[in-house]
Amino acid sequence: MTEQSAREQAVVDQVIASFEHAGDARLAELMRALTRHLHAFLREVRLTEAEWRTAIDFLTEAGRITDAKRQEFILLSDVLGASMQTIAINNEAYANATEATVFGPFFVEGAPEIPLGGDISAAAAGQPCWVEGTVTGTDGHPVPGARIEVWEADGDGLYDVQYDDDRTAARGHLFTDETGGYRFWALTPTPYPIPHDGPVGALLAAAGRSPMRASHLHFKVSAPGLRTLVTHIFVRGDGYLARDAVFGVKDSLVVDFAQHPAGSATPDGRDLAGRDWASARFDIVLAPGRPR
């Protein structure tokens, strides 16, 4: 080992040793591993002092722009794929259970309940879209009474919480019927950008990356004795599927959204007043486990 390498390794060893007596064994494990990987990174790229300053400024700005409505650190985690990796680790593949994907920052507790066949859009802009499917266990048995939360951006690419008028729109929850079936009216998903007017947006621009998310409809599905599923469905043919800003797309979650011309009969006989509409089917399979 050269003198230089020995000096660098000595710093690593000292920091790792400093966590040896942490009261919490898991905290000690996390901090020692973080130290090893962080120092390996610094040494591999031979980080300059100017680059270290830039990184500090980046984090400072991320903290400055973060408040109750804006979470720049989650965005940073998302665009680095750290959110998706954490989800992959914590939602182990199990038989034919539906895959999970990112939760995102736009879920709201207490969204209104809608009846089966009801409409979550609450008059938000966008093309009406009929969504139906079933919830079953991996053994194929239907799951009656499963709670399904759904939420999405409107046709202008914005979630209700991004408006200043306290509206509730394009979100709701419903329960499966006795055969595990569900159905509701929503809006055909459209692509939208993650908030990109802060340091994460600047990083994406500098990297030549798009802030756009592939069109999607969020689902959170829970039932007693089964692993809670947080996922989306994506629109087959969407232009952003291969370059989703947060790496959330899974092939198994890309579904067909059929287009129906104005005047064609709707599944529940609803009169759409001359508007065209779309429809999609999503059959959900829950793994055994604990709801959360």
Ligand SMILES: [Fe+2]
């Ligand atoms: Fe979303």
